[in-house]
Amino acid sequence: MHLRPVLFAIGCIAAIFAAHFASAAEQAHNVILFVPDGLRAGMVNAENAPAMAALRYKGVDFRNSHALFPTFTMPNSSAMATGHYLGDTGVFSNTISSGFPVAAADGSVTPFIENNAVLGTLDEHFSGNFLNETTLLAAARAAGYSTAAIGKVGPTLVFDHTARAGDNTIVLDDSTGTPNGILLSKAVIDALEASGFPAAPPSRGENGKAGDAQTAGTTVANVIQQDYFADFAGKVVLPMFKARGKPFLLVFWSRDPDGSQHNQGDSLNQLTPGINGPTSLAAIRNADNDLAKLRAALEAQGLAETTDILIAADHGFSTISKESKTSVAAKQTYADVPANFLPPGFVAIDLANALALPLFDPNARNAPVVENNHPKAGNGLIGKDPDHPDAIVAANGGSDLVYLPNRDSKLAAKVVAALLEQDYVSGLFVDESLGQFPGTLPLASINLSGSALTPKPSIVINFRSFTTGCSQSTNCAVEIADTTLQQGQGMHGSFSRGDTLNFMAAIGPDFKSGFVDQAPVSNADIGQTIAKILGLPVSREGKLAGRVISEAMPGGKAVKFFRQTQRSKPAANGRRTVLQYQMVGATRYFDAGGFPGRTVGLH
Ligand SMILES: [Zn+2]
Structure with missing residues (x-):
């Protein structure tokens, strides 16, 4: 007779318990954005990049991924960091016209902006935030998350470029320890010391040598420097974040394979092997090893189950x-x-x-x-x-x-x-x-x-x-x-599919398992999707925004997409600029653009 109310009560408690745990688990989700700079989607397989291939296989495999044109690092970092296209962020390339002489760029009006001092000057000049959108890390920091950006100088700082004091977001890049470096907080410096790591990362060394027309460039990947970055992320930052007991957002920007593919000395003045020689393959493996290290560190800290990992290369690559x-x-x-x-x-x-x-x-x-x-x-x-x-x-x-x-x-x-x-x-x-x-x-x-x-x-x-x-x-x-x-x-920046087809994959509690996403996705979507996962307000100064990749998330329905071609009127010599793109709702994904017969992937 009394069984029913008891069962009912137990049911209620279980339901409350489950709801409580579900919300606690939801709150506890962390995100790592891992950027293997310049990694072509088609180069990832079990042989070249086993850790990335495994993550893509077990998590979400984005088959129809897109870097934004111009396919350079700084533009695409601005898209990932804000969820907006480049017409909104104003990062039109790695070297832009600033409209004024930039002292930090030796007085040039065409500064190369992969430089923390130049980024600071642009912020000062353009109303304190030259991107005109709030970045993910700034929003996460304001919402009380632990935040860090680690890796290649330039895109790393972009993710929280308006907070340069180092007292909140951890920014560690090539220039840490130099006058251009962002300061580290006392807690980070103490943790570095306690772990026995040097206070600043090593330089690229041999990997930084580009050679010249007579001398071949480097034949080594950026292993020494990136080992430091990966160890710092895995052995210093993640334990610190774990101890704080708050959810976190961590960006890891791997200079490889980009830096090595640019500088490689496998192919001086020859088109083959170009960026498919041993140095470039070692660089892909180097980035892959860093991802493996980060995943091992998550496991070691007991954070693997509650952490989403999104991988997005900023662009593809060409010889x-x-x-x-x-x-x-x-x-x-x-x-x-x-x-x-x-x-x-x-x-x-x-x-x-x-x-x-x-x-x-x-x-x-x-x-x-x-x-x-x-x-x-x-x-x-x-x-x-x-x-x-x-x-x-x-x-x-x-x-x-x-x-x-x-x-x-x-x-x-x-x-x-x-x-x-x-x-x-x-x-x-x-x-x-x-x-x-x-x-x-x-x-x-x-x-x-x-x-x-x-x-x-x-x-x-x-x-x-x-x-x-x-x-x-x-x-x-x-x-x-x-x-x-x-x-x-090696180089990139073109509107060929070779440069727009970046590697993208994701895994974690907010993504489907073993899911192949055929819908178009882009680096602007990365920003929107991370904001959604962490419940962060989306920056809406401009209207050129990416979308949340909902179809890849648990319970998400497939999205409809279609392909379109836009052709210019012919010039006097008959040339037409042709643009091939895809659409999901009003969101555009640019596959390739150019003159027919002169752009890879333009049909
Ligand atoms: Zn590059």
Whole structure:
């Protein structure tokens, strides 16, 4: 007779208990964002990267992943950190036009922004937050989470760039311990000391050697430096976070394989093996070992079950070509460039030539660039007065940016006409406020027109890409690149599928197990998804946002997606810029863009 109420009571208690545990477990979820910089999706298999292949197999396998174009580190770090596209974050490339001389970049108006001092200057100049969106780590810190960003200088700080005092978010990168380093709190310094680790990471050493046109670059991966970063994350930071008993968000940015693929000396002046030689493969394994170390540390701390791991490479990768038949710059002779190869700064030189205007080097205190010389880093100021140039070229690699400070439509038409004649160009995207130009598509079509605070480029130039022939074309893409690196070394930044197809995977309590996601996803979605998992407010200054990858989360339904192609009107010479993209609702995913026949993956 009394059994029923007792059972009912037990049921109630069990239900309350279960609810309590469920909410406690939900609150306790942690997130690690692991970024293997420059890891091509197609290179991950049990042989090259066993830890990543296993995680992808057991967790979520994103088959249709996307880096954002321009496919560089800083733009994509800004997308991951905010959940927004580049038109909102204003990080249009790794080297941008700042609109003012940056003292921390030796007075250049075209600073390379993988630099903590430069990032600080941009924040000061642009209302205290040059991204104009709140980053994930800033939001997590404000919500009481433990936060850390560890790894490659530049993208690491992006995740909490407005908090530089070191008293809350732990920021440890290449420049820790130097004047450009972010300070560490006393608690972190004490923990470092107690664990017997040096107070600052080692340099890249041999891995940092890029070589030159006569000397091959490095043949070693960035193992020594990254071992320090991985050990610091696993043996110092995770135990500290565990002891605090609060949920955490940790970003680990692995410079490899990017740094080694850029600098590798396996292929000097040759297209093969290019970025598929032994040094690049060792670099992929190096990043994989770091992931394995982090997972082992989670296990050791008893955090594996409550921690989600998202892996997202910032971009893919390609081998560099320096060949052109149309470039005037390639016909000059340079002390440091093989005969008939494109020098660094070929766009700046060719445009100055086409416009019949002088060229100055912002990386050499605006010194004039005379014949048979090239701008040091490839950047150029075109016009009679370098302090008020008519055009600014920010050289980046697989794509370059052109800024027209006077917003002159006639000049834009001349620049477009000159670029349409070059065999190294594959696709031009022009600021729609300058007008419509046959052969080009508007910046808005690739989500580069938004709420950005930094100067918006007038023209984005994509360079030609092709393959050396392999079963998966995105694994052996080659691209023309505006860089001081050599033919046969590695670069990215183009709108080929080789550079947009980044590696992505996820595992943990907020993801399905053994799930293959065929829907398009991007680095902007990474930011949105992490915010969702941690219950953080989403930054909404701009409207160009990614989406939560709900289909990969428990109970999530499949999303509908479709493919579209946009074609420009033909230019006088018949060239059309073509854009292939996918859509989930209103969210765009850019596969490839360029001139047909000149971009890998553009059909
Ligand atoms: Zn890179």
